[in-house]
Amino acid sequence: xxxxxxxxxIVAAVLWIIGAAxxxxxxxxxxxxxxxxxxxxxxxxxxxxxxxxxxxxPMRTMGETRLWYSLFLPLAGMITYMRxxxxxxxxxxxxxxxxFICINIFKPEIHSKSIMPALQSPWFAPHVIVYMFxxxxxxxxxxxxxxxxxxKKNDISGCDDLVYLGLAFLTVGMLFGALWAKEAWGTYWAWxxxxxxxxxxxxxxxxxxxxxxxxxxxxxxxxxxxxxAFVFLQVCWWGINYLPAAQNMSMHTYNMN
Amino acid sequence: xxxxxxxxxxxxxIGVGLIATGLMLQFSVGxxxxxxxxxxxxxxxxxxxxxxxxxxNALKSKVYLFRALSEVRTAVVSISFVAALTLIMGLIxxxxxxxxxxxxxxxxxxxxxxxxxxxxxxxxxTICLGMTALRRTFPxxxxxxxxxxxxxxxxxxxxxxxxxxADIQQLTMQTFPGKAEWRATDDNGMMHELPLAxxxxxxxxxxxxxxxxxxDNQFGKAQPEKKPQLLTTEEKRGIILDWQIExxxxxxxxxxxxxxxxxxxxxWGSSGATDAALVTxxxxxxxxxxxxxxxxxxxxxxxxxxxxxxxxxxxxxxREPKKFSSAVKVYTRDERVIKDTIExxxxxxxxxxxxxxxxxxxxxxxxxxxxxxKLVKDPWLPSVYVGIFMxxxxxxxxxxxxxxxx
Numbered sequence: 001x002x003x004x005x006x007x008x009x010i011v012a013a014v015l016w017i018i019g020a021a022x023x024x025x026x027x028x029x030x031x032x033x034x035x036x037x038x039x040x041x042x043x044x045x046x047x048x049x050x051x052x053x054x055x056x057x058p059m060r061t062m063g064e065t066r067l068w069y070s071l072f073l074p075l076a077g078m079i080t081y082m083r084x085x086x087x088x089x090x091x092x093x094x095x096x097x098x099x100f101i102c103i104n105i106f107k108p109e110i111h112s113k114s115i116m117p118a119l120q121s122p123w124f125a126p127h128v129i130v131y132m133f134x135x136x137x138x139x140x141x142x143x144x145x146x147x148x149x150x151x152k153k154n155d156i157s158g159c160d161d162l163v164y165l166g167l168a169f170l171t172v173g174m175l176f177g178a179l180w181a182k183e184a185w186g187t188y189w190a191w192x193x194x195x196x197x198x199x200x201x202x203x204x205x206x207x208x209x210x211x212x213x214x215x216x217x218x219x220x221x222x223x224x225x226x227x228x229a230f231v232f233l234q235v236c237w238w239g240i241n242y243l244p245a246a247q248n249m250s251m252h253t254y255n256m257n
Numbered sequence: 258x259x260x261x262x263x264x265x266x267x268x269x270x271i272g273v274g275l276i277a278t279g280l281m282l283q284f285s286v287g288x289x290x291x292x293x294x295x296x297x298x299x300x301x302x303x304x305x306x307x308x309x310x311x312x313x314n315a316l317k318s319k320v321y322l323f324r325a326l327s328e329v330r331t332a333v334v335s336i337s338f339v340a341a342l343t344l345i346m347g348l349i350x351x352x353x354x355x356x357x358x359x360x361x362x363x364x365x366x367x368x369x370x371x372x373x374x375x376x377x378x379x380x381x382x383t384i385c386l387g388m389t390a391l392r393r394t395f396p397x398x399x400x401x402x403x404x405x406x407x408x409x410x411x412x413x414x415x416x417x418x419x420x421x422x423a424d425i426q427q428l429t430m431q432t433f434p435g436k437a438e439w440r441a442t443d444d445n446g447m448m449h450e451l452p453l454a455x456x457x458x459x460x461x462x463x464x465x466x467x468x469x470x471x472x473d474n475q476f477g478k479a480q481p482e483k484k485p486q487l488l489t490t491e492e493k494r495g496i497i498l499d500w501q502i503e504x505x506x507x508x509x510x511x512x513x514x515x516x517x518x519x520x521x522x523x524x525w526g527s528s529g530a531t532d533a534a535l536v537t538x539x540x541x542x543x544x545x546x547x548x549x550x551x552x553x554x555x556x557x558x559x560x561x562x563x564x565x566x567x568x569x570x571x572x573x574x575x576r577e578p579k580k581f582s583s584a585v586k587v588y589t590r591d592e593r594v595i596k597d598t599i600e601x602x603x604x605x606x607x608x609x610x611x612x613x614x615x616x617x618x619x620x621x622x623x624x625x626x627x628x629x630x631k632l633v634k635d636p637w638l639p640s641v642y643v644g645i646f647m648x649x650x651x652x653x654x655x656x657x658x659x660x661x662x663x
Contacts, residue, residue, distance in 0.1 A: 117580055117601035168655035175645050175652075184602050186427065186613050186633040188641065189418065191370060196347045203340035210332045235347075245350045 008046035009070075009101045013094070015039030016074050020091040023081055036078050036090065043071050056115045059128040062238060066100045068129060072136035073097040076162075080140055084158050092143050093136075123180030127173060134169035135233060137162050138205070142230035145223035156219040159226060160212060167205045174198055193246035197236035204229035261321050268334035275338075275381055279374025283364060288371040290358035295423035296636075303420055310384065314391045327388040335382040342375050355444065379415075386412045403654030406647045414644025421637025428632045429615065432457040437588060441632055451632070453608055458584040458596075460617060460628040464576040466490050467532045467553060469504070471497045471569050480569065487574075490534060499541050500565060506535035513550075513558055520561055522550050528624045529557030536563060538571055547571075556621045575622070583614060583628040599630065610634050 019036030022028070047067055050058045058064040077093025080086065141162040148156050177198070178188040189195060208225045211217050240246045259267060294302060313323040325331060346369045356371045365372035390408040393401045428441035432455055439454035466489040471480045479485035480498055488495040494503045511533040512525035522533035533552040539545070547565055553573040554560030563571040582600035587607055589595070599605045605612040611633045618625035635641075 117578060120580070121602040164655050168652040171648060171652040171655075175649050178645060182638075183604060184613075185615075186604070186611060186631055187425075188638075188645075191346070191351065191353075193347065196343060200340060200343045200347050203336055203343060207333060207336050207340060210329055210336065213329045214333065232344075243348075245348050247350075 005046065006105060008042055009105075012039040012043040012046075013098050013101065015042065016090075016094040016097065019074075019078070020094045023090045024087050026087065032081070032090070033078065036074055040071065040075055047071065056120075057125045057128070059124065060115055060119060062241075063104050065128065065132060065237075066104050068132040069136060070097040070100040070104075072133045073100070073139065076133070076136040076140045080162060083161060086144070086158070088147075089140065089144070093140060096139065096143075118184050121180055121184060123176055123183070127176045127180055130169050130176060131173035134166050134173055135237060137166035137169065138226075138230055138233060141166060142226055145226035145230075148219055148223045149227075154219050156212075156222045156226075159222070163205060163208055163226070167202075167209065170202060170205065174202060193240055193243065194236065197232065197240055201229060201232040201236050204232050261325075262328065263325055263330070265330070265334065268331055272334060272338040272378060272381070275377040276342075276374045279372065279377040280364070282373040284362055287359045288356045288361040288363075288365050288368065289373060289376060290356055290360075291371070292355070292423050293358060294420060299420040299423060303416065306416065310387045310391060314388060314395075317388075323388070326385050327392045331385045332389065335378065335385050338378040339382045342369070342378055345369070346375070383412065383415050386415075403651055406651030406654060408651075410644045410647030410649075410651055412644070414641050414648065417637050417640040417644060421635065421641065424636050426632075426634040430455065430630045430632060431627055432583075432585075432630065433627050434459060437586075441630075451610070452590040453610065454588045455612065455630065456586040456588070457628050458586060460583050460625060461581070462578055462617065462623045462625065463580040464623060465579050467534070467576050468574045469502065469534065469536065469551065470572060470574060471500065471565065472572050473568060474564070474570055475568075490532070496541070498569070500538045500571075501541055502571070503537045503539075504534055505537060508533050511552070513552070513561065520550055522552060529555050530624075531555040531558050532573060532576065533561070534573060536571060538563065538565055540565075556624065581614065581617060583630070585612075587612075609636070 015035045016039040019032050019034075019039065022031040022035065047058060050064075050067075058067060073093045073096050074090065075093075077090040080089050080093075141159045144159050144162065145156065147153075148159075177195075181190070182188040204225070208222060208229060211225060212222060235243065258270075313320075313326065317323040317327075345366070349366050349369075351369060352367045353370075354368055356368065361368070361371070365375075369375040386408055390405060390412055393404050393408070426443070426449075428443055428449055428451075430438055430441035432438045434457050437454040437456040439451050440448050441451060442448055469488040469490070470485060472478060473480060473482075479487075486495075486497045488497065488502055488504075490504065490507045492504070494501070496502070508522060508524050509532055510524065510526045510530035511522040512530060513520045513522055513533070522535070531552050531554050533550055535548070535550050537546060537548045539547075547563060549563040550561055551563050551571055551573045552558070552561040553575045560573070565571055580600060582598050582603075584598050585596070585605070587595040587597070587605070589608055595605075595607060597605050599612055599614045601614050604614075613631040613633065614628070615631040616629040618627050
């Protein structure tokens with residue numbers, strides 16, 4: 001199935017680029033949403049076909065989780081555009097999705113079909129999908145924060161909705177993980193390095209949300225908070241595989257063995 | 258300083274003060290021994306904690322310090338302290354050792370869950386959380402329900418998980434077919450007798466097909482190194498590197514027979530049998546052909562490889578487990594007999610215990626007779642779950658949030 005990856009992604013990427021360009025030029029809505037949605041469907045078809053071929057959810061390896069990320073970024077971009085009408089947001093989402101697609105083409109990190117018994121659970125799919133969607137939303141929020149810093153804007157309220165939504169998904173992903181962990185190995189929270197970093201990133205977004213409640217909050221500090229929180233989220237997602245403190249410790253580093 | 262309302266500097270000072278207090282406690286009384294707050298001490302502490310919150314809430318109009326606990330600025334600072342301390346924990350390897358009071362007087366960077374300076378700011382944050390939740394609960398307003406779910410949910414989950422931790426019993430039990438076992442050991446190797454007995458009927462294991470690969474002779478890495486290629490025994494032929502590989506015979510259960518200077522495999526079905534395949538590899542470029550048996554080996558027989566060149570060998574990798582499960586009979590003290598199958602992700606609930614499939618005799622692989630279970634009893638779990646489900650409901654409310662909480 002990986003051999004067909006490039007065909008599906010080129011079609012999807014072209015459609016996303018059309019959608020993003022249309023949104024940048026304020027073209028007709030049906031072009032913007034039509035092209036992007038079609039691209040999403042093409043990409044989703046690929047994921048579903050791969051799911052069928054593997055006989056398990058394609059979520060185990062880094063390469064496979066990147067697939068979901070590439071799917072959700074343009075989707076998060078489109079949702080943000082619907083609500084906030086930032087002309088550049090869909091372009092950014094598309095560029096990021098293409099970056100992740102390129103990583104998958106050049107460093108696929110694909111593995112055999114086997115999946116260890118601990119991962120064979122009905123919790124597996126919702127846990128990962130919800131997390132990937134949270135990552136995508138918070139990724140878009142981090143991009144917006146960089147834009148705010150870059151242009152020295154004084155208003156970051158556009159990020160609030162993204163963060164609330166992203167945090168909601170992050171919370172659900174984390175709690176699903178806790179419920180699953182209880183069923184799989186008997187403890188809902190064990191301060192395993194992955195869990196510790198999940199807590200760090202979750203707290204960081206809580207800081208942002210509470211900080212934004214203060215009348216004196218500044219756009220600059222808020223933007224910095226969002227960027228730092230997103231860095232922590234990256235450590236949680238893949239950085240942990242390289243972190244000395246987490247070597248041979250985490251039950252979550254499946255893709256490394 | 259200390260003018261009302263408090264600013265960041267006052268709150269930061271409170272946080273630093275808590276860490277300093279924690280450090281002093283750490284060096285004077287030693288690291289925290291969580292086992293001390295087992296039942297009934299934890300129930301007493303919970304009642305005192307709730308009483309403290311209610312009292313502070315009642316006095317908040319008179320005492321600014323109590324009122325300040327539910328200010329959003331306190332939330333920002335206390336969460337920041339907690340996040341920063343958790344960050345330290347994420348950067349330093351934790352050893353997860355159990356500690357008894359008066360044993361460890363060091364700073365405890367490798368065991369932060371037992372360190373006062375880590376726990377005190379967490380308690381501070383939890384108090385702020387409780388005070389904030391109280392403030393938004395009374396007077397009750399329907400539009401505050403999402404807020405209450407999020408805050409009470411986290412408060413309940415945090416408090417109950419922490420206070421209930423010492424009541425969690427985790428035991429390991431090794432079982433053999435046909436023998437009822439009612440004893441299990443804890444992490445310290447202490448034997449415990451249980452109100453139930455488990456008799457293993459049968460342990461069974463399903464494996465993924467064996468995989469054939471080429472490794473380099475020097476480091477044993479699967480080739481090509483960046484994108485290893487595999488051939489499963491379900492496929493008959495394939496190409497790895499420059500070698501066309503053909504699977505001529507495959508026995509799932511086999512034993513080696515020594516020939517003059519080579520090894521041959523024959524069908525053999527007893528415990529210890531290994532996977533073996535007769536393969537022919539032809540180099541596409543040089544047309545050189547190599548033939549021979551390869552095997553992944555078992556606890557009884559060594560593995561066998563086929564040397565292709567000075568650089569590479571053809572090998573069969575050990576089969577990975579797909580599923581392992583134990584058919585069991587459980588006898589309870591009230592004379593019930595439960596028949597069930599326990600497998601990974603499918604624990605058995607019996608008399609307040611959850612029985613998990615933990616392990617088997619790994620060195621014996623698919624021939625393992627023993628099955629190892631983990632038994633967990635967590636009397637506080639229902640209350641933690643109440644917190645978790647409240648947070649889930651709160652998260653759903655965040656999806657449909659309206660911009661009215663300013």
